[in-house]
Amino acid sequence: MSEPRTLTADSRPVVAAKARLRWDARSSRHLLLYPERGLILNPTAADVIQLCTGAHTVADIVDRLAAKYAPQPRETVEREVLTFLVNMADRGLIREHDD
């Protein structure tokens, strides 16, 4: 099994099998649901999770987010995205895509 805490720019994260994203009309937020729990995602976090399909590298995800949230510096976006992804990986909610 891959070690999720070694996420790098080349990693291709994918939402874990136990987690599922859904829109919550009441809070106008995306929820990331997993057994007996759920996280209410802010719009940026939801953007990141929606890109965790295994098709995009972390670098891709950062590029897209940096473009969307310009003029935020890319380094700032990268730091925030990585922090979030490592946190999600520690909770077992994303993992590295198996080749």
Add this chain to the structure above:
Amino acid sequence: MTEEPRPYTLVAELTYRCPLRCVYCSNPRDFARHGDALGTDDWLRVFREAEALGVVQLNLTGGEPLLRDDLEPLVEGARTLDLYTNLITSGVPLTRERLARLKAAGLDNVQVSIQDVTAAGSERIAGHRSFERKLEVARWVKALGLPLTVNVVLHRENLDHVAEVIALAESLAADRLELANTQYLGWALANRRMLLPTREQLDAARDVAREARRRLRGRMEVLFVTPDYYTDLPKACMDGWGRRFLVVTPDGLVLPCHAAHTLPGLSFDNARERPLAEIWQHSAGFQAFRGEAWMPEPCRSCERRTLDFGGCRCQAYHLTGDATATDPACSLAPAHALIEAARAQAQAPSTEVIYRTARAADGV
């Protein structure tokens, strides 16, 4: 999150029937008097109404939910509503073919209960030979690509095996391991002298679980639920009465927790007779312990009242006879001596077992 009560989770107790007879079963002692009155269409309507109220999590439980032959359409209906659907099962009546059908219907997670790490230890608790079967079912869950939760209820006879439990869950490639200490209500309260561990057992098991959580981070979620008999603080039971959870019983009662109908003097509505939204907002039983107006001292002026919501109403009633009493688990509770006396008894345990049976319900 806002403070407005919103049910996030519907616990659908599809039937109280079960092939197991576990000594800590959370079903009410008079389970045999509650038939499966809700049909497929009733349950599908309950799911729709629950989702409209804000529910996003659905626990299909029992008893043994697989004993309902309409589980597939129920899962399909839940998936149509985009509910995260968790099947909570003994695994015993399952076939691999049926599991594949449930997956195709949109099931999100399977939670299999395991009683202990040996067949003999499991049989003693469940009153049924089921250990090997459960392991087989857990392997099917993973083989079919479904996420697996292994749930183990902890007590004095298996707490010393927590390291082996963790190794077993790892060998099954479980995504999540719930190590949940027994809650001493219902059948578990009747068997408390057999089940309540010593503090030393508990502390050792918690250390093992903590180390495993660190080691397995990102691979297997390891939860350890401490028994409130040893915390000196009450638990935030159900995240507060009528705040986050809806429970519907096999006969259609809508409850704030799975034991609320064991409290005298509360009236609860039936999902067949009243829309869920009305019940959630107005049912006398739901209103009874919402907010803080019902609280006695020392809860009412306690700074933790917004954290633990006054603890467990069912525990207060079943230990003191008064559902509005401060939860005896709290060291500030007037009745805390009851908890201390139970702890003292753990030094001289009983090995006598009362299994969950219709007949035993009248005797205990």
